[in-house]
Amino acid sequence: MASMIARSARIATVTGIRHVARIGAISATTTTTTTTARLARPSSAMNKTATRFFSVSRIARDDQPRLRLGSTAPNFKAETTEGAIDFHEFIGDSWTILFSHPADFTPVCTTELGAFAKLQPEFAARNTKLIGLSANGLESHADWIKDIEEVSTGGTKFNFPIIADADRKVAYLYDMVDHQDLANVDKAGVAFTIRSVFIIDPNKKIRLTLAYPASTGRNTAEVLRVLDSLQTGDKAGVTTPINWVPGEDVIVPPSVSDEAAAAKFGEFKAVKPYLRFTKYPEQILKK
Ligand code: BEZ
Numbered sequence: 115m116a117s118m119i120a121r122s123a124r125i126a127t128v129t130g131i132r133h134v135a136r137i138g139a140i141s142a143t144t145t146t147t148t149t150t151a152r153l154a155r156p157s158s159a160m161n162k163t164a165t166r167f168f169s170v171s172r173i174a175r176d177d178q179p180r181l182r183l184g185s186t187a188p189n190f191k192a193e194t195t196e197g198a199i200d201f202h203e204f205i206g207d208s209w210t211i212l213f214s215h216p217a218d219f220t221p222v223c224t225t226e227l228g229a230f231a232k233l234q235p236e237f238a239a240r241n242t243k244l245i246g247l248s249a250n251g252l253e254s255h256a257d258w259i260k261d262i263e264e265v266s267t268g269g270t271k272f273n274f275p276i277i278a279d280a281d282r283k284v285a286y287l288y289d290m291v292d293h294q295d296l297a298n299v300d301k302a303g304v305a306f307t308i309r310s311v312f313i314i315d316p317n318k319k320i321r322l323t324l325a326y327p328a329s330t331g332r333n334t335a336e337v338l339r340v341l342d343s344l345q346t347g348d349k350a351g352v353t354t355p356i357n358w359v360p361g362e363d364v365i366v367p368p369s370v371s372d373e374a375a376a377a378k379f380g381e382f383k384a385v386k387p388y389l390r391f392t393k394y395p396e397q398i399l400k401k
Pocket of ligand 1 (some may be wrong): 216
């Protein structure tokens, strides 16, 4: 029975929001039930005590999906500050940056959202959508956005949706909670860390994952740089070296023979037989 319930919980976590109520029903007579039901409660209820979440963490540790590079980004439906979305429909034919926050009105996160809003035109120019997530409701998000516009967008109107994930369902679906799960909360009951970044491609595959501590603001330029590297690599069949930025030489991957490299790129420089550089493939990228 226990393994059946664990399996049911896993299915629900992977397939998303609609199934949570069903799980509660399945496990209604068990200890697991109680914990599963708590998982679906809004964060205001969660903030009351840290200790009641100990059993939630047991579920989370076993059942959060292990998302890896190349995994299909789990689909979900959610309310956002720009309306309800089906995540895969939202992605459509674009690249997507999904990044998350444990709570509204947190200082580091306030600076990050403003910085992403300022850089949004650069992402849009790369056929890339931004979407934030924070573990509070829509009303709170709307108030927070006013603060973000006041203090950290530099006059830019806030320009992308933030998912309202008050019950942390999406945070669990994307394995965003740290190893101590919901037992690890600060004095205000904010769960650590839910500070992840995912780059997802138009095929809905996860291409980058980053997890940040609460204390360290993210680096928007680095997110943009990785996006440029991935898009360059996909289009030109190259890889990019340490600290690369667009315009700099790229690497011919080992899967390409010298003959094929000469045919495709013209000149290349072999520093070692396995380390070959060629010029930024501008012509290929323009096609
Ligand atoms: C922040 O400063 O953004 C923050 C504070 C507590 C937890 C996570 C983030």
